[in-house]
Amino acid sequence: MPVQETDDKVIVTFPNDDTTSVTVLKYGATVISWKVAGEEKLWVSEGAHLDGSKPVRGGIPLVFPIFGKLKDESHATGALPQHGFARNSTWEFLGQVGEKLPSVQFGLGPENIDPELYKKWGGGKYDFTLIFTVTLHDDALKTDIEVENTGNEAFDFNWLFHTYYKIPDITDVLVNNLTDEKCFDQLLAEEYIEKSPVVQFHEEFDRIYKSVRNDKYIQIIDKGKVLMTLERVNLPDAVVWNPWIKKSEGMADFLPKLGYHNMLCIEPGHVSDFVNLKAGDKWSGSQICETHHDIKQQSNIY
Numbered sequence: 528m529p530v531q532e533t534d535d536k537v538i539v540t541f542p543n544d545d546t547t548s549v550t551v552l553k554y555g556a557t558v559i560s561w562k563v564a565g566e567e568k569l570w571v572s573e574g575a576h577l578d579g580s581k582p583v584r585g586g587i588p589l590v591f592p593i594f595g596k597l598k599d600e601s602h603a604t605g606a607l608p609q610h611g612f613a614r615n616s617t618w619e620f621l622g623q624v625g626e627k628l629p630s631v632q633f634g635l636g637p638e639n640i641d642p643e644l645y646k647k648w649g650g651g652k653y654d655f656t657l658i659f660t661v662t663l664h665d666d667a668l669k670t671d672i673e674v675e676n677t678g679n680e681a682f683d684f685n686w687l688f689h690t691y692y693k694i695p696d697i698t699d700v701l702v703n704n705l706t707d708e709k710c711f712d713q714l715l716a717e718e719y720i721e722k723s724p725v726v727q728f729h730e731e732f733d734r735i736y737k738s739v740r741n742d743k744y745i746q747i748i749d750k751g752k753v754l755m756t757l758e759r760v761n762l763p764d765a766v767v768w769n770p771w772i773k774k775s776e777g778m779a780d781f782l783p784k785l786g787y788h789n790m791l792c793i794e795p796g797h798v799s800d801f802v803n804l805k806a807g808d809k810w811s812g813s814q815i816c817e818t819h820h821d822i823k824q825q826s827n828i829y
C-alpha cells in the first residue's frame with residue numbers, strides 16, 4: 528500500500544520500494560520521518576511529543592502565520608505564541624493526489640484551530656485555507672504550501688519549513704552558497720554580510736539569511752560529501768539553526784542532550800518580512816530536499 532492512513536498519521540511509501548517512505552503526523556502536518564533506501568534523513572528528538580500535546584521537536588514543523596515571537600503587540604500576529612498555530616493544530620488529511628510520485632495533501636482552516644489560539648490572530652477575523660502537499664521521489668522530498676485568503680480582509684503572514692536534518696556530526700559539516708548573503712544574527716541581534724566562504728559550526732548558531740536568490744542551492748556537506756541539496760521556490764529566506772549545548776539543555780523535549788551533534792536545521796521561508804495577502808489571493812512556496820548531488824559552488828557574482 529503506497530498510502531496508509533492511521534488515526535494520527537499518514538505513511539507514504541515509494542512504489543515497489545518500501546524502504547523509501549515519508550510519515551506525516553496529522554498534528555501539525557509534521558513530517559516526522561523521511562527514509563531513502565532505509566536511511567532516515569530527518570532528526571527527531573527522542574523526547575519529542577508525538578501525541579499532540581506539544582509541537583514536535585524535529586522532523587518538519589510548519590511555521591505560520593508568525594516566525595518566532597513578535598514583540599510588537601499592536602500587530603495582528605503580536606499575540607500569537609512562538610511560531611504561530613500551524614505546528615500545533617491537527618490538519619485534515621485530504622487524500623492522495625499523485626501516484627507515480629506518491630503525493631498526499633493536508634488542509635488547515637480556522638475550524639481546525641483551537642478557538643482561543645485562533646482569536647490571537649487579529650482577534651479571529653481572518654479566513655484562510657492552507658494546503659500542504661508532500662511528494663515522495665526516489666531520492667528527494669518535496670513539500671509545497673499554498674495559502675489562500677478566503678476572507679474579506681488582507682492579512683500579513685510568515686511561512687517557514689522548520690526542517691531538522693539528521694547528520695553524522697555537526698562539527699564535521701559545512702553549508703555552502705551563503706557567502707555574501709545578508710544575514711540577521713539572532714544571537715547578536717545584528718545584521719551583517721556573511722563573509723565566511725562556508726558556514727561551519729562550533730557554537731550556538733541562529734541566523735536568518737535574507738533574500739537568498741532561489742536559483743541558489745544550499746548544500747549540507749559532510750567531509751566533502753553532499754548530504755543534502757536544498758532547492759526553494761518563492762522562499763527568499765533561510766534560517767540556519769543549531770542550539771548547541773546550553774540551549775538544548777534548556778529544551779525539555781530535546782533528547783539526548785548530546786543530540787545537537789546529530790542535527791542541523793535549515794529552514795526555508797518568508798520570514799524577514801511579511802507576505803501581505805489580499806482577500807481572494809493565493810500564495811505558494813516549496814522546498815525540495817535532494818539526497819544526490821555534486822557540490823554546486825555558486826557565488827553572488829554572476
Ligand SMILES: O=P(O)(O)OC[C@H]1O[C@H](O)[C@H](O)[C@@H](O)[C@@H]1O
Pocket residue numbers: 609610713733734766767768792794
Ligand atoms: O523551540 P522552538 O519554538 O521550536 O524554536 C526553535 C528555533 O526555531 C528557529 O530556528 C529560530 O531561529 C530559533 O531561534 C528557535 O530557537
